[in-house]
Amino acid sequence: MTFMVLQGSFELGIIYAIMALGVFISFRTLNMPDLSVDGSFVLGAAVSAVMSTKGHPFLGLGIAFLAGCGAGSITALLHTKLKIQPLLAGILTMLALYSLNLKVMGGRANIPLMNKATVFSVFEKTALGDYSKLIFSLAVLLLMLLLLFLFLKTRLGFVLRATGDNDHMVRALGVNTDSVILIGLALSNGLVALSGALIAQSQSFVDVGMGIGMVVIGLASVIIGEVVFGTKTLLRRLIAVVLGSILYRLIIAFALEIGMPPTDLKLVSAVIVAIAMAMPIIKKRLSVVKRKLTVTHHERSK
DSSP states (O other): OOHHHHHHHHHHHHHHHHHHHHHIIIIIISOOOOTTHHHHHHHHHHHHHHHHHTTOHHHHHHHHHHHHHHHHHHHHHHHHTSOOOHHHHHHHHHHHHHHHHHHHTTTOSEEEOTTSOOHHHHHHTSTTGGGHHHHHHHHHHHHHHHHHHHHHTSHHHHHHHHHHHOHHHHHHTTOOHHHHHHHHHHHHHHHHHHHHHHHHHHHTEEETTTTTTHHHHHHHHHHHHHHHHOOSSHHHHHHHHHHHHHHHHHHHHHHHHTTOOGGGHHHHHHHHHHHHHHHHHHHHHHHHHHHHHHHHHHHHHO
16 A cells, blocks of 8 residues: 555544544443434534535534534433434434434535635644644544543543443432433534544535445444454553554555455445454354364374
């Protein structure tokens, strides 16, 4: 792979890592499958694009995060107050967001940002130059990573993690788990929307269909990171998610470099997730086979 391809993969991996941290909160911390990710990603991108066309790219990032928090809150309320299953609540929110995203985009299916001010074009004029996307995205990622780590170390953060492990025990201790789930899903979708906002400004366009499969990409990053880099401590898990996102983009870039059609990327993503999720079973079965071969070898040596 050329240097430009590697740089582009790292840039995308860093931005998508912010989304992966959001998916980590819902899927791993809260233990809830949240499919509203596909919609909130586009919501963040749409809000960011609209604000960029009005000359406020930095403000667009903040509003995109808040919009994502609102989307996550809707999913949480559907689940906690109306007792709708988390999976279905996420699907309903995702469907509703499709229409909402079109409204945010003024009824257009896509918005180009060519010749419009973005957070990256502003920094391109500084000493950062061609590395503005990489450095600015990395700075945002490290800030989100640090804030998320500090949050999960607080009392509320511990309650959030405990709710995912055993919500019955948390409720028995007198904690309102509905509020905890609301905060968790709001934060999760806020990070996803922030990632979408950065992607829109990085690629200089937003499309209403760009969120399809984002939950798979986020889940792939989480699982690959956990399998390859481990999950011993909280900080290690968060860093593993980030590295998993970058590794995932490198795998995709390699697949494109060897001539795989771009239309097959969703298939590649599905296969990667399936293999990563099956790794514990694969390792277990390989260890069993290894033990059997060892026993057979000892018996023959006697």
